[in-house]
Structure formats: C-alpha cells, structure tokens
Amino acid sequence: MRTLQISAAAETATLALLLLNLVTVHVDEVSALLGPVHGTAYLVVIAATFLVPAPPSARWLAVVPGVGGFLALRRTTRSVRSGR
Numbered sequence: 001m002r003t004l005q006i007s008a009a010a011e012t013a014t015l016a017l018l019l020l021n022l023v024t025v026h027v028d029e030v031s032a033l034l035g036p037v038h039g040t041a042y043l044v045v046i047a048a049t050f051l052v053p054a055p056p057s058a059r060w061l062a063v064v065p066g067v068g069g070f071l072a073l074r075r076t077t078r079s080v081r082s083g084r
Helices: 002-023 028-051 056-061 068-082
Strands: none
Touching: 002 028, 002 068, 028 056, 028 068, 056 068
16 A cells, blocks of 8 residues: 555656646656656556555556556545445
C-alpha cells in the first residue's frame, strides 16, 4: 500500500511539473528527465494496484493518467475500511 501511495504522488507531481514546464519555459532537459520518471511512476501505480487487495474498479481507475493512482488508492482504502 505504501508503494501505491508514493507512486501516486510521484505520478501526479511529475505530470504537474511537466505541464508547468510546457506552458512556461519549455526546457527540453526538464522534459527529458521528468518524462521517463512520470512514465515509470504510472506503470508502478498500475502494478501496485494489482498487487494490493483491491476491488476491480480500483484497478480500472489506476489506468487513468495523472490522477488514477489517487483514485485507485481512495477506492482501495475505502473497500478495506468497509471490509470488502
């Protein structure tokens, strides 16, 4: 669960930085650094969602780029609290 939390935060943060870079100065080196980090965080979110006991709807939410990790995390923690 901790991996999902960290990767969801990394996915959203790197997407925000990539978009900020795009609309402001557009430094190619920043894009070259953050692009692969964002892609890796995205894949880790999907893999971590499949490794934790999560409902199928959380697994589908993990595929949403940018905020899917947080959506899947929210759905997973909600189902754990309710005992499903």
